Amino acid sequence: MSDGGPKPTSIEHVNLDVLENTLSFYIRTMNIAVSRDLDARLDGLDVARGTGKITTLLLVDSHPGIRPSVIAQIIMKDRSAMGRLIDQMIDHDLLVRQTSARERRAHELFVTAKGAELAAKIRPIVTKQSNDFFSFIVEEEQAQLMDILRRAYRKMVGMK
Template sequence: MTTPTKNGPTSVKDIDIDVLEDTLSFYIRSINIAVSRDLDEKLEGLDVAQGTGKITTLFLVDGNPGIRPSTIAQVIFKDRSAMGRLVDQMEGHGLLRRQIAPEDSRAQALYITDKGAQLAEHVRRLVTLQSREFFSEMTDEEHDLVLDILRRTYRRILERS
């Protein structure tokens, strides 16, 4: 902890963040905001920029033809109404299309369009490059370790939901 001056901290390095200094959640939330802003800059002008869930939805629909919106919602932790808005938006941009699910006429199945498939291919390259550049100060070993820890944590959370 640093001792603030009479007029308060003079630099962000001098700010006391209290118990947050030792909480993973603070760093994860803060890094999420920073990495999302950086990614949005790299994706500027593309139909998947700004907001959360579009890229994952694009990739899931591209890789899993006929996937249901409810399945995607589970993977990206969105509620039903938010997922509906996301699908509406992406369908409006011509990235995916909905059909009645063949095995259940009450359910929707999502399919990628040609435009969506082309965008998915382009975005895959950008996302991979952006992630590596953003975390470029990590060694390959650190990167692999952090990725492994986060992947296992994500899978455990997903299994509980």
């Protein structure tokens, strides 16, 4: 409810209301800022813009034959969104999908030569971007924050 006072003319004059003390607000806005910064660093590469492409590429490169359902659980995407993401990556010649020899109804994913080359190229970019972006947080606090977020993430996706 407004008190009829002066309208804010800059962010210094804005009260965040209940958002000031909600983790979800800061996590959502940090996600936007981190994503924008990473997209700028990956500009022109097939994994820029959107969510899940980097993780998918790196997981398939690290785990040849991984199933799309496993990746979907890790990146928290539903089946149809995961299918669209994989189709897009196949169209860009980053991945191939094969029917499992052991379980005919299951699919397995593998990187192409182009996908492996891109994965090797983006690993240092992703690492440097994270280090640079959060450089204003001292190392000890980064380690604490990483521990908290890692535990929360693993609980949400059902990892041990």
